[in-house]
Amino acid sequence: MKALPVVVAVLIVVTIVRLRLRRRARGGGHPAPLTARRAWLGDRRLLGDTGLVASREIRERLRGRMFRVVTVILFVVVAAAVVVPTIHSGSAKATRVGVVAGSAALDAELRTVATSVGLRVTLVHESDAPAARAAVGAGRLDLVVDGSGKLIVPDPIAATDTSARARYVRAVSSTLGAERAFAEAGLSPSQAATVARARPLPVESVHPGKKVRTTGEATALLGVILIFIVLTQYLTWTLMGVMEEKASRVVEVLLATVRPVQLLAGKVVGIGTVALVQAVSLVVFALVLARLVGSSLVQGGAPVVVAATLAWMVLGYAFYSWVYAAAGSLAERQDQVQSLALPLSAPLIFGYIVSLTGVSTGNASLLVKVLAYLPPTAPFAMPTLVGFGDVAWWQFVVSVAVSLACTVVLARVAARVYRTAVLRTGGRVRLRELVPARGR
Amino acid sequence: MADLQLDGLSRRFGAVTALDDLTFSVPSGHVVGFLGPNGAGKTTTMRAIFGLTDLDAGSVRWRGSPVGPAERRRFGYMPEERGLYPNMLVADQVEYLGRLHGMDGASAAAATRQWLERLEVADRADSKVESLSHGNQQRVQLAAALVHDPEVLVLDEPLAGLDPTGVDAIGEVLVEQAGTGRCVLFSSHQLDLVEDLCESVAIIDHGRLVVSGSVDELATSGPRRLTVRVEGDRLGTWARALPGVSLAEVDGGEVRLVLDEFTDSDTVLDAARAAGHVTQFVFERRRLSEVFREAVGR
Structure with a gap:
């Protein structure tokens, strides 16, 4: 809870500093010498003309007001997504634990258990059990551990409660109960320690059963949402960018000196780079914030899900960006863009909804498993399966390989469509004209 | 080149x-x-x-x-x-x-x-x-x-x-x-x-x-064209019977003539002098707009 204002404050400060630095670089509103201002293109032509086109895209996108607004909104949404569940589970606030008839060993034990379940605790030594019980009733304590052999909580804890506090109560109860049993059995400390290290034997089932929810599932949920937002935003930019170049006829000037495929690739790479940087920034921000507030997002298999999310964000953009760019080359007006974007986004929305439903219900259905191998839907379905821990490494690799292969084919087709359509004005390009396309 | x-x-x-x-x-x-x-x-x-x-x-x-x-x-x-x-x-x-x-x-x-x-x-x-x-x-x-x-x-x-x-x-x-x-x-x-x-x-x-x-070249190509003004003959009567000369236009005393390739302009000048005092005798260049209209036929 305390972290949220800090994060928002940091964001505001960073934004203000950036704006001031830009204004200063521009000489406080007065035109600065052109040579001083034009370092953005650099002296090296990374990737040749494609690199130049990409660098223009990156600069223009980062400079746009829309990008800044959307980025701030995304950061706020991610911050809320990380912090709010933690607040809800009560783990953000230190749990006050009253200790009656305690000892240093008991204190140490209580702190160790707290650490193991990811709960911050404050131990308060109470003089006697009635006073401690009264403190719980009055809300001054969240839990009392009576050294004589009892735990006191304000309300009953449901068996389905998986909050950190509930897990702590169960763990303390279980640990102290076992220790009492060891003492009654007359075990020496070393014998007691040996017994305490006992682990259940693994249990194998003949038929697969319903899996226990993992910490990766929550991360997968956020990941799928993030992928959808980023893909929707940046693919629309790609489509609009190509359409605007065609509508303004600037494409004629550009294609007088660069090849169509260079212009197309530069745009895709440039916008994709902005998308990746924004996504990575969001993920890093989410992970740091999660660690600060003790969120379960960074526990268990979550880091793997995060990596899979980023990988599929890149693969998804790579796959769809060519399609959207080619579609943009067919349009000259805003209304044409909308009619083109709708059918293109259908598989994207389908994959998103099916995956989101799966990850929300904790059930990786057969449909999700199938969609995880289809390039249009894999960017959502495969991170979902990773979140469930329901995919082997080789299955992941196969899906990536299929997606990459389809992307290559799609890019070639898109380049042909783009080359034919982007210079055509005054009428819709017919599909028949695109197939035997000739050009440079 | x-x-x-x-x-x-x-x-x-x-x-x-x-x-x-x-x-x-x-x-x-x-x-x-x-x-x-x-x-x-x-x-x-x-x-x-x-x-x-x-x-x-x-x-x-x-x-x-x-x-x-x-x-x-x-x-x-x-x-x-x-x-x-x-x-x-x-x-x-x-x-x-x-x-x-x-x-x-x-x-x-x-x-x-x-x-x-x-x-x-x-x-x-x-x-x-x-x-x-x-x-x-x-x-x-x-x-x-x-x-x-x-x-x-x-x-x-x-x-x-x-x-x-x-x-x-x-x-x-x-x-x-x-x-x-x-x-x-x-x-x-x-x-x-x-x-x-x-x-x-x-x-x-x-x-x-x-x-x-x-x-x-285009301005001087084609038939030569002369604009002549003769005091006392504002209608260009003097030029109407000249061989190899056609009268294209008469406008406010200015007579515009088109000469064929065999006609000597000195002959035209002599005829004009014979008709009166010559106050203007100018070879006209074709405007590009004329060349254009002739070329595209519109």
């Missing part, structure tokens, strides 16, 4: 013939006016020079070699409908296009500054293109075509919609570029301006070349 050679260009769009075996050349150091009625094929020709439209036949050559991507980097192009990013800053845009033509960052920045100052739009370097007036956008477009110091300049209607100041500024630059040995080809419907700026013209109609040559 013809540095830019268009050789037998042909292009059909369905049933429409845009270019029909079009052949002409643009010598170095010349400003060539590219004329023709709407839909004659001027824009298609210019796009063909830059590989923006496929040709069914023919080739574009630069100093004898086919024009490819490497050659086009040394060409400058200004399309008819302005080709600029509306939301991009003026200087960023010109510099970007310079770099796409192979310039390094420092050279592109320096050339951008130079051309924006030369075309009097340096004070708008930090403005978005869409915020500029039509005339200033045209100047920026010209700066974008010139920033990389091209050897060939191809401009589609660069003077359209400009005020006299803008016409003078852009016209001056075109003549200056030709003066430094560049090939300059530009299309326009403003024939008086073309006549003032160009050494030669190429007139096309229905995708075919119908007339080409130097402006001087």
Whole structure:
């Protein structure tokens, strides 16, 4: 809870500093010498003309007001997504634990258990059990551990409660109960320690059963949402960018000196780079914030899900960006863009909804498993399966390989469509004209 | 020597013939006016020079070699409908296009500054293109075509919609570029301006070349034309019976005559003197607009 204002404050400060630095670089509103201002293109032509086109895209996108607004909104949404569940589970606030008839060993034990379940605790030594019980009733304590052999909580804890506090109560109860049993059995400390290290034997089932929810599932949920937002935003930019170049006829000037495929690739790479940087920034921000507030997002298999999310964000953009760019080359007006974007986004929305439903219900259905191998839907379905821990490494690799292969084919087709359509004005390009396309 | 050679260009769009075996050349150091009625094929020709439209036949050559991507980097192009990013800053845009033509960052920045100052739009370097007036956008477009110091300049209607100041500024630059040995080809419907700026013209109609040559040759080609004023004979009666002379027009005492190729102008002068005091005796040049109308038959 305390972290949220800090994060928002940091964001505001960073934004203000950036704006001031830009204004200063521009000489406080007065035109600065052109040579001083034009370092953005650099002296090296990374990737040749494609690199130049990409660098223009990156600069223009980062400079746009829309990008800044959307980025701030995304950061706020991610911050809320990380912090709010933690607040809800009560783990953000230190749990006050009253200790009656305690000892240093008991204190140490209580702190160790707290650490193991990811709960911050404050131990308060109470003089006697009635006073401690009264403190719980009055809300001054969240839990009392009576050294004589009892735990006191304000309300009953449901068996389905998986909050950190509930897990702590169960763990303390279980640990102290076992220790009492060891003492009654007359075990020496070393014998007691040996017994305490006992682990259940693994249990194998003949038929697969319903899996226990993992910490990766929550991360997968956020990941799928993030992928959808980023893909929707940046693919629309790609489509609009190509359409605007065609509508303004600037494409004629550009294609007088660069090849169509260079212009197309530069745009895709440039916008994709902005998308990746924004996504990575969001993920890093989410992970740091999660660690600060003790969120379960960074526990268990979550880091793997995060990596899979980023990988599929890149693969998804790579796959769809060519399609959207080619579609943009067919349009000259805003209304044409909308009619083109709708059918293109259908598989994207389908994959998103099916995956989101799966990850929300904790059930990786057969449909999700199938969609995880289809390039249009894999960017959502495969991170979902990773979140469930329901995919082997080789299955992941196969899906990536299929997606990459389809992307290559799609890019070639898109380049042909783009080359034919982007210079055509005054009428819709017919599909028949695109197939035997000739050009440079 | 013809540095830019268009050789037998042909292009059909369905049933429409845009270019029909079009052949002409643009010598170095010349400003060539590219004329023709709407839909004659001027824009298609210019796009063909830059590989923006496929040709069914023919080739574009630069100093004898086919024009490819490497050659086009040394060409400058200004399309008819302005080709600029509306939301991009003026200087960023010109510099970007310079770099796409192979310039390094420092050279592109320096050339951008130079051309924006030369075309009097340096004070708008930090403005978005869409915020500029039509005339200033045209100047920026010209700066974008010139920033990389091209050897060939191809401009589609660069003077359209400009005020006299803008016409003078852009016209001056075109003549200056030709003066430094560049090939300059530009299309326009403003024939008086073309006549003032160009050494030669190429007139096309229905995708075919119908007339080409130097402006001087075209102005003096065809039958010689005389304007004569004789005091006391405002109707040109003296000229009506002259052999080899036809009276084209009488306007306020000025008699316009067309001489055939065998008629000696001295004979005409003698006849005029015999009729009265000759106050005007001038050989008329054909206006380019007349040449154009004759060429396209409209």
